[in-house]
Amino acid sequence: MLHTLLRSTGERPGIFSGGIEPEMSKITAHAPISTSLIAPIYILPIKQHIGEACTPIVSIGEHVFRGQKIAKSQGYVSVPVHAPTSGKVVKIEEHAIPHPSGMGLPSIFIEPDGNDTRDESLEPISDYRERDPAELRERVRLCGIAGLGGAVFPTFIKLLKDQRNPIETVVLNGIECEPYLTNDHRLMLEMPKAIITGLDIIMHMVGAKRAIIAIEDNKADAAEAIRHELDRMPEMEHVEVRLLPTRYPQGSEKQLVQVLTGKEIPARKLPMHIGVLCQNVGTTRAIFDAVMRGRPLTERIVTVSGDAVPRPGNMLTRIGTPMRFIFAQHGLEHFQEVHLLHGGPMMGERLKSPDVPVVKSTNGLLAMHSKTMMDAHKVEQPCIRCGHCGVACPVNLVPNLLADQCRNEQFEKAATYNLFDCIECGACSYVCPSNIPLVHYFRYGKGQLSQITRAKGFANASKERSEAREARIEREKAERAAKRSKVRTEHMPKPVDENPTDVKSSAEKDDVSTDAKGDES
Amino acid sequence: MTQLLAAILSFGAFALLFGVALAIAGRVFRIEGDPIAEQIETLLPQTQCGQCGYPGCKPYATAVASGEAEVNHCVPGGERTMLQIADMMGVEPKSVEDEPSAPMIAFVREDECIGCTLCIKACPVDAILGAPKQYHTVITDHCTGCTLCVEPCPVDCIDMLIKPELLEHWSWPLPDTKRSRVAMERKEQHAPYTA
Numbered sequence: 001m002l003h004t005l006l007r008s009t010g011e012r013p014g015i016f017s018g019g020i021e022p023e024m025s026k027i028t029a030h031a032p033i034s035t036s037l038i039a040p041i042y043i044l045p046i047k048q049h050i051g052e053a054c055t056p057i058v059s060i061g062e063h064v065f066r067g068q069k070i071a072k073s074q075g076y077v078s079v080p081v082h083a084p085t086s087g088k089v090v091k092i093e094e095h096a097i098p099h100p101s102g103m104g105l106p107s108i109f110i111e112p113d114g115n116d117t118r119d120e121s122l123e124p125i126s127d128y129r130e131r132d133p134a135e136l137r138e139r140v141r142l143c144g145i146a147g148l149g150g151a152v153f154p155t156f157i158k159l160l161k162d163q164r165n166p167i168e169t170v171v172l173n174g175i176e177c178e179p180y181l182t183n184d185h186r187l188m189l190e191m192p193k194a195i196i197t198g199l200d201i202i203m204h205m206v207g208a209k210r211a212i213i214a215i216e217d218n219k220a221d222a223a224e225a226i227r228h229e230l231d232r233m234p235e236m237e238h239v240e241v242r243l244l245p246t247r248y249p250q251g252s253e254k255q256l257v258q259v260l261t262g263k264e265i266p267a268r269k270l271p272m273h274i275g276v277l278c279q280n281v282g283t284t285r286a287i288f289d290a291v292m293r294g295r296p297l298t299e300r301i302v303t304v305s306g307d308a309v310p311r312p313g314n315m316l317t318r319i320g321t322p323m324r325f326i327f328a329q330h331g332l333e334h335f336q337e338v339h340l341l342h343g344g345p346m347m348g349e350r351l352k353s354p355d356v357p358v359v360k361s362t363n364g365l366l367a368m369h370s371k372t373m374m375d376a377h378k379v380e381q382p383c384i385r386c387g388h389c390g391v392a393c394p395v396n397l398v399p400n401l402l403a404d405q406c407r408n409e410q411f412e413k414a415a416t417y418n419l420f421d422c423i424e425c426g427a428c429s430y431v432c433p434s435n436i437p438l439v440h441y442f443r444y445g446k447g448q449l450s451q452i453t454r455a456k457g458f459a460n461a462s463k464e465r466s467e468a469r470e471a472r473i474e475r476e477k478a479e480r481a482a483k484r485s486k487v488r489t490e491h492m493p494k495p496v497d498e499n500p501t502d503v504k505s506s507a508e509k510d511d512v513s514t515d516a517k518g519d520e521s
Numbered sequence: 522m523t524q525l526l527a528a529i530l531s532f533g534a535f536a537l538l539f540g541v542a543l544a545i546a547g548r549v550f551r552i553e554g555d556p557i558a559e560q561i562e563t564l565l566p567q568t569q570c571g572q573c574g575y576p577g578c579k580p581y582a583t584a585v586a587s588g589e590a591e592v593n594h595c596v597p598g599g600e601r602t603m604l605q606i607a608d609m610m611g612v613e614p615k616s617v618e619d620e621p622s623a624p625m626i627a628f629v630r631e632d633e634c635i636g637c638t639l640c641i642k643a644c645p646v647d648a649i650l651g652a653p654k655q656y657h658t659v660i661t662d663h664c665t666g667c668t669l670c671v672e673p674c675p676v677d678c679i680d681m682l683i684k685p686e687l688l689e690h691w692s693w694p695l696p697d698t699k700r701s702r703v704a705m706e707r708k709e710q711h712a713p714y715t716a
Contacts, residue, residue: 101691380698407701440696447692454690459567462665465646466569466577 016255018394019247020427022346024218028182028305031313033190036329038112042084042320043357044070045097045105049146050153051077056108062089065119067296069142070108079144079154082296083119084318087112098323098342098359102352110320122294133161133205136291143290144297144360149173149184149251149280150343152361155287158277159205167206168275171260172199172213172284174222175244175251178344181364183301184281186314188215188222192229195281196236198288206277211239212260213281216246248346249425253278255394267421282363302358304330306366308338317358323365324354332367339373341366346426381434389428389438395421399428399438406445411452414445422446557609558586564605565595569645570667572596572619577645585610593617597666624684625666631656633678640670640679 047053054071064070064083071081087110095107125131125139141156161167172195176184188195199211215223220243227241242260249255254265257276265271271278279287282300289295298319305312310331317326323340327333340351344364358365389399397418405414419442428438562582573594575581584590585606592606593615600617607614629640629649636654648664651657659670671679695701 097688099688099691100693101688103686103688103691105688380696380700382700407695436700437696437698440693441701443693444695451690451692455566458665459563459565461663462567462569462646463562463578465648465663466567469645469647 016247016250016258016394017396018392018427019249019255020392020430021246022179022248022430024179024246025305026180026182026185026218028180028303028312028314029185029219031182031186033186033301033314033316036315036317036321036326038085038114038116039318039321039325040112041090041322042087042110042112042318043095043322044081044084044108044110044320045095045357045359046071046081046107047105048081048152048319048360049077049079050151051075051079053105054078054081056092056106058089058108060089060091063087063113064089064110065117067122067298068119069144069296070110073141077154077157079141079146079156080296081108082144082298083110084298084320085110085112086115086117096353096356098349098351098356098362100349107357118295120294122290122296124294125291128201128291129204133159133207136201136205139290140287142296143286145283145286145290146297146360147280148282148286148300148360148363150347150361150363152359155279155283158272158279159202161206162272165272166275167208167272167277168210169261169277170199170203170206170208170211171257171271171276171278172211172281173251173253173256173278174213174215174219174226174281175256176219177216177246177248177251178346178348178364179248180305180366181303181344182305183303183314183363185219185222187285187301188219188281189225191285192225194285194288196226196229196233196239197292198284198286199239199279200236201287201291202277202279202284208277209238213239213241214256214260215241215243216250217243218246249394249423249427252394252423252425254423267418297360300358300360300362302326302362303364304367305364306341306368307372308332308367308369317362319358319360321358322354323351323356323358326358326365327354327367335367337370339368339370341368346430347424377437378435380436383434383436386433388431388433392427392431394425394427395423397422399442400436402445403436403438403441406441406448409448411445411449415449419445419449555583555586558583560609561585561606564598564602564609566597566602566665568597568665568667570597570665570669572667591615597621625668625681626661626664626684627659627666627668627670628680628682629657629659630678630680631658633676635676637675639673639675643670643673645669 046056052075054073056071058064058070065086066083068083069080070083073080089108090111091109092106094104096102096104122142125136128136137156137159140159141154145155146152147155174184174188176182199213203211213226223241223243230236230239230241244250244259250259253271257271257274257278258264261274261276263274265274286297290297299316300319301314302317303314304326309327313330315326315329335354340354341348342351342362342365343349345366348364348366383400385400393399402414402417402419405411405417422442424439424443426439429436432438562579565578565582567578569577571577573581573590573596575584575590581590581594585592592610592612593603595602596619599621603617604614634656636651636656638651638653638657640657641649641651645667646663646665648660649657649670650660666681666684668681671681
């Protein structure tokens with residue numbers, strides 16, 4: 001009880017309020033990273049990040065090299081897409097992407113030539129400490145790097161040296177609190193040097209003096225590997241490895257910063273506002289590759305797991321590889337009675353088909369027997385007001401109340417109860433003894449609210465245009481009338497000058513006649 | 522007696538004083554336009570389609586505010602808009618007869634367009650681009666799907682298409698569980714205007 005109370009206050013460092021301790025099932029923790037074979041086809045959707053979509057800059061039949069830019073970014077919140085291997089662009093058309101709607105996006109299809117030749121146009125920058133941070137930032141943008149932890153927010157935006165919000169601490173997120181997923185774990189274990197160098201690049205870019213690498217205590221071997229590497233690099237003594245007790249959702253940016261600094265990030269604010277920059281370890285490795293080796297983001301590590309996968313493991317896969325091809329390499333070829341998840345079991349989204357490509361956000365691919373999933377999803381029962389969901393919520397919301405409001409379409413009211421602060425971690429649904437799919441209600445509510453907001457915005461814009469049109473019609477009518485009356489006055493016979501009232505009356509008459517005409521048309 | 526007189530006089534004086542104060546306040550703080558009509562207008566979808574029988578959203582809002590029109594005539598707004606208007610006017614909700622169709626947009630088949638500009642004149646939100654003897658085209662982002670441009674076209678080259686659903690505009694459906702279905706059914710049963 002005391003334990004629960006302490007957790008729910010969440011005011012001391014080393015703890016965030018709420019959270020759960022699910023069964024971790026990290027069955028691939030000891031599986032070394034294997035490398036995927038070259039797929040028969042690569043499918044690159046033009047949008048794989050949060051923000052605006054890209055525009056393809058290659059034409060059908062064109063030969064491309066690995067790492068060549070094939071779609072350029074549009075707008076600020078956008079990063080380009082690169083070819084994952086050398087080959088020929090065979091078509092550009094809409095194809096399904098990993099998204100819960102099962103909808104598609106225009107995608108570039110590349111047929112590999114088997115040579116895997118690299119585009120070497122980007123020079124490696126090994127003396128990054130002497131370079132201007134702005135130059136490195138442009139490199140990170142050009143290399144198409146977006147947050148590989150799953151949120152895929154364009155990384156270069158976070159790497160701004162901002163005078164108003166100076167970054168003091170860089171937090172490297174190696175928490176990986178989702179059950180099943182082990183891609184960050186294996187990455188830290190097998191490539192600690194790349195991660196530490198990547199961290200040094202980030203620290204140089206934002207001018208931070210201190211760094212913390214945060215790892216959960218179920219990955220002690222990874223922490224040991226990083227510490228061992230740090231011991232061999234005396235210039236990195238300001239980097240601290242912090243081993244934290246395993247707790248979900250500790251890997252969420254705001255919760256992790258709260259645990260490490262004891263400061264809670266206010267709603268609608270970013271870690272940058274309290275002088276912290278948080279980066280995922282996978283993204284850090286991508287930054288290392290971009291700067292030190294001049295290689296754009298064309299591959300990532302994916303955990304392939306779940307009880308329906310005969311040979312689960314961690315795999316270095318090219319972005320754009322069809323998921324069916326990846327599952328086949330792990331022994332899964334038939335998808336009847338199998339549920340596919342994109343991401344972890346807590347926050348991942350169900351896939352309607354394995355015929356979608358791996359994208360930048362794909363950290364895990366889970367295949368579960370349908371029976372396992374059905375056993376996990378029991379029938380929804382009425383809420384018994386036990387309050388477990390409120391205790392489990394890491395952002396101190398009242399999930400049972402919010403779910404009622406969303407179910408009964410009181411979306412505006414739910415918004416005033418901070419529905420949009422929900423991070424959709426699923427802790428509430430996990431603890432609910434009545435099996436209420438609380439997070440699904442929140443997703444529904446959020447979606448409906450943004451639909452309403454969008455409809456309002458559209459209505460206001462339409463109204464403005466309609467009013468502008470009416471004003472214009474009025475103005476034109478008045479101008480026409482004025483012009484005619486002027487013409488009349490000039491051609492009027494002399495005596496009118498002596499009697500100005502006549503002019504006015506004729507103008508009025510004219511007005512009436514144009515009015516009538518307007519009505520007819 | 523004097524007490525009675527004093528009471529009558531003092532109350533009379535007060536009444537006069539407040540009367541004058543109210544009259545002055547009425548002049549000074551006079552509100553232009555009809556605030557209720559304006560509030561109703563913000564609830565309407567602003568398609569300017571005229572399906573309510575009025576020549577636009579503003580005239581319909583004014584008519585509802587003055588009580589001459591019913592609250593259930595806005596077709597594109599559907600049930601949600603009707604409930605909001607009824608709530609604001611403090612009247613009983615009425616059932617919406619025509620269900621709103623899927624969002625539509627107009628599309629000009631350009632090779633058939635003769636460039637007569639009649640559809641441009643008809644469009645209430647200036648969403649059609651073109652000039653005399655030039656092809657016209659619909660700005661899809663601005664089209665409200667009101668269908669007012671279809672009828673004036675002398676060569677019938679305007680189609681109404683179903684607005685394509687964008688990935689960015691997709692949102693999660695209501696979780697399909699027995700309880701969410703029960704809640705929906707209960708809500709329908711309790712709705713006053715269908716009873």
